[in-house]
Amino acid sequence: MTTTNLTVKEAQANLSKHIADLKPGDRIILSHLDQPVAEILPMESRSDEPRPEGMGKGLAEVPDSFFDPLPDDILNEFDGHAIEFAFAKLTHYQSRPARGRCCS
Numbered sequence: 001m002t003t004t005n006l007t008v009k010e011a012q013a014n015l016s017k018h019i020a021d022l023k024p025g026d027r028i029i030l031s032h033l034d035q036p037v038a039e040i041l042p043m044e045s046r047s048d049e050p051r052p053e054g055m056g057k058g059l060a061e062v063p064d065s066f067f068d069p070l071p072d073d074i075l076n077e078f079d080g081h082a083i084e085f086a087f088a089k090l091t092h093y094q095s096r097p098a099r100g101r102c103c104s
Helices: 008-020 081-095
Strands: 003-007 027-032 035-040
Touching (some): 008 027
Parallel strands (some): 003 027
């Protein structure tokens, strides 16, 4: 278990290296004007094993009517314009540059 104390200025210079060196039980304390302002802890390691199936079984119920055909008045709303609008909105968001990326 290691505690690393860094000033904000030091963190700006080489935080990626310190994060890469984190092990379970380690922590990084960020300080500004000799006052601790943040603590960085490693995340629990993620398993590469598939998640177990069926853990949510019984938590929700889907009525048989869910699979019934939609009424004509609702189907008439899907004349292609709603789909075109959704696609245009999706491509607008996908074309925007990502903001707030960390540690790349």
